[in-house]
Amino acid sequence: QVQLVESGGGLVQTxxxxxxxxxxxxxxxxxxxxxxxxxxxxxQRELVARATSDGSTDYADSVKGRFTVSRDNxxxxxxxxxxxxxxxxxxxxxxxxxxxxxWPVVAYWGQGTQVTVSS
Numbered sequence: 001q002v003q004l005v006e007s008g009g010g011l012v013q014t015x016x017x018x019x020x021x022x023x024x025x026x027x028x029x030x031x032x033x034x035x036x037x038x039x040x041x042x043x044q045r046e047l048v049a050r051a052t053s054d055g056s057t058d059y060a061d062s063v064k065g066r067f068t069v070s071r072d073n074x075x076x077x078x079x080x081x082x083x084x085x086x087x088x089x090x091x092x093x094x095x096x097x098x099x100x101x102x103w104p105v106v107a108y109w110g111q112g113t114q115v116t117v118s119s
Contacts, residue, residue, distance in 0.1 A: 002026040002108040004095045009113030012085055016117075020080040022095030022110055031108075033098045034071055034078040038091035038115075048093065049080060062088075085117045 008020040024031060035050025035058075049059045049069035057069055068081040078095065095110035 002028055002031070002097060004097055004108055004110035006093065006095045006110045006113040009093060009115045011116045011118065013118050014086060016085055017081070017083045018085065018115060020082065020093055020095075020113060020115075022078045024076045024078075024097055024108075028076055028097075030099045030101060031097045032101050033096075035069060035096050036078075036080045036093055037096055038089075038093045040091040043091075045094070050096070051078065082115070085115075087117045087119050089115060090117050091115060
């Protein structure tokens, strides 16, 4: 089993920054993709950013230039640095980890951490 634990959420004002962390434990081998999704009230969960084990990254258009995803394989941790936060960034942020190199594809989710950005 794989467990993902997020931390770093909170309440900030527009323009401020937060850094989210997600620590993976358990059977973490071959988790080649780790990243972050978010879900706001009344909206579907959406991809925010992700990073592969070879260093590739992918971002939602709404956060490009403001958010940075990174991985520390030594600590089995993925981070999301969020700068220039906007009220529309308010959501529950979920850590995600997946193994896509085999079949079937497997994915794991954290419990989420609340990010609230006030105007």
